[in-house]
Amino acid sequence: MRSTNSAVTALERLAGRRTQAGGAGTPPTVSCDAVMSPSGGLVKRQRRVYVTVLTVIRHTSYLSAEAASPQPISESEQAMKLRVFIPVLMVAGLALAGCGSAAQTESPAEESQQKPQKLVVWDWKSGEPTAAEYIEKAKADFAKRHPGVTVEFVAQPFDQYYTLLGTAIQTGKGPDVMLFNGGGQIRDRVDALLPLDQYVAEDKSRLAGWDAFTKDGKIYAAPVTLQGHPIYYNKALYEEAGLDPANPPKTWDEFVSGCAAIKKATEASCFALGNKEGAGIQFFMSGLGSGILTPQEYDDWIAGKRDWTSPHVKRIFELWKSAGDEGLNNEGANSTAMFTDIFRVFQTGKAAHIIGLMSDVGHWKDFGEFLPPDKIGVMPAPVVTDGTTPSLAFDGGIGYAVAKWTKDPESAADLVRSLTSTEALTAFYAKAGAIASDMTIDVSQAGPAVATILSEIKTGKPALHVALSSKTLDLMGRLSQQLLSGSTTVDEALEQLAASDRTA
């Protein structure tokens, strides 16, 4: 037993010395404690930890002493000792509780003197064949200015992207440059990002969509694409129903009666709605919002002054519910996936309208594979409230940001600028089918839908849902499903949303 005992003695000595050292005001060795409780509490806690460890060791030695003894011990006795031992271990764990943090607060400052030769970029785009030319162009542009720095693109699966990024942020190590969705996803993580204002000043007028990457007046990423929610409609179905595809309905009443005519003539539903993930309500809110909220209410909403009790905000959710109740949506909206299934419903002519996207997926170029481009129209939001001026809802879609922990912020910011150069973005627009953030790109070849979208960019406003936190969006997704299924009321939903929006 001497070996265990000597270990105990050594620890006892350590515990004792620690107490003295603490008493003398020497800084502790356990760093988390130093952060948490720099004064008196620390000595007590550290001592408690050592004492607990001691107890654990005493128990083990007790067990092993018994095992070594010639007398056999009964099973139950041994089990009892184990039962004592396990809680002791757990207590040891809990004694440490409350020190440390879920994410590292300090960035590794050392080694910053040495210039890195490599920048690592994380995104979910660079692996796609349609983005290959874009990445090539951006790399070439960057190489011209920084010949000594290599750039490595790591394409992560989008499903896991923010999980992986979260882990990187917690450890304070990871990519130098990373891709973000605009809005909540980047705003929730600005603590880990470098403000880019000083680096991107020259690009500010050439590119659109900065707001989605801005928090508290600071820019954290440069926009690559614009993302928004135009209302697409199937002109062929309009013709079949005897409606004029060149003159889409201007008011909500016209819209609904037009839908009735289409339903009668073609059996197609009014909206293609996929709300399985709860994203349908976001598209609905942003696609139709400008026809429901007055311009003042709209701007207030974006600015963060959101009145969830106002009649017009309530109207958005009433409209959502009534669209479901009155059969404007395709059946089974709550179990139809947004990105994989619902666009098929629109493309195959089973629905006349869809509130889609402008970039990435579910847009003019995607639909064009099945519907002839001249049969796809884009209409402004129908006017629900008199006196509103419908506008296109759009924001910066995706953009590249620079991590706070990068060792060479200037090169990293320069890489972001290369990734948003006109040449690179032209390639992205042409191959991937995105509305690029660069307003100087010529898009005259892309068909009427794109022309309509671009003509509306100038008067466009940020999308309503992008202003909400991801927590509130998550809640809104679930509530929207409940509204469709009838298990909650508009008033109850608004109350919960208001509460969530207040704390976010």
Place this chain on the structure above:
Amino acid sequence: MGSSLRPVSRRARAERLAPYVLVAPTVLIIVVLRLWPLVLGVNFSFTGDGELNGTVVGLGNYLELAADPLFLTSLRNVGLLVLLLPVAVAIPGLLATFIYLRVPGHRVYRSVYFFPAVLSPVIVGAIFNLMLAFDGPLNTVLGAVGVGPVDWLGDPGIAMFTVIGVHVWATFGMALVVFLAGFSTLDASLLDAARMDGASLHQIIWHVIIPSLTRTIQFVFVTTMIGMLTSMFGLLFIMTSGGPEGSTYLPEYYIWHQQGQMNRPALASAASTVLFVVMLVVGLLQITLLRRSGRQD
């Protein structure tokens, strides 16, 4: 005298130390890779997220969990899984019985039943997503026989049962094999005797087969339980993403959602700790039950 004693005591000491040295690698691996991360996780769960990162918030995260209807739903769903466990055990048990009793075509069934067990949950989920879609084949069949369409994955009252059903479908093959292995140890003369005495099928199952297979049934109970509580994530992720209305959340999915989507690692740690405690309790209960019934044998 002293010098002649020394080698003996050294050897005695070496012998005393040997067991510690031998178990040291295992203990180290368990402590460093299992227990220490566990302690760190519990530790994180007492700190805040976002602006409060690194600050002690005491039981704040746990209070938030207790007030979060989503987390409570996920715990209720764990309860539902436990309640449905007998069904998940009975299905392979019954099917194995039929195969053992040589129903016509039992050889085919034996391989067909095992087939889904080799598919990954993602593939199973994708297949059933197509099958169970609102405008999918199953609803078309139901419509043809005059039953209205069922929103299998879109109705909050049905979705969880759908997912559990698919999980049972995908995994019962393994339990079936274990049951068949158990049957191979069954004393055939008992069955013959029962048949001679004119016992019905029901009586044979109840009075002969089940008592003889107690051990196997216990084993299947434990493994099915573990499977249900730990490997539903893939199916949930593919089939419902926790929806509709958050009705199909399980703690694992909740943890993933908070950590990956909501950027709340500390809250996720707290949820992990709660899940750990739940699993600990369930595991200890199972061990106790097994030990008790083991004594009765």
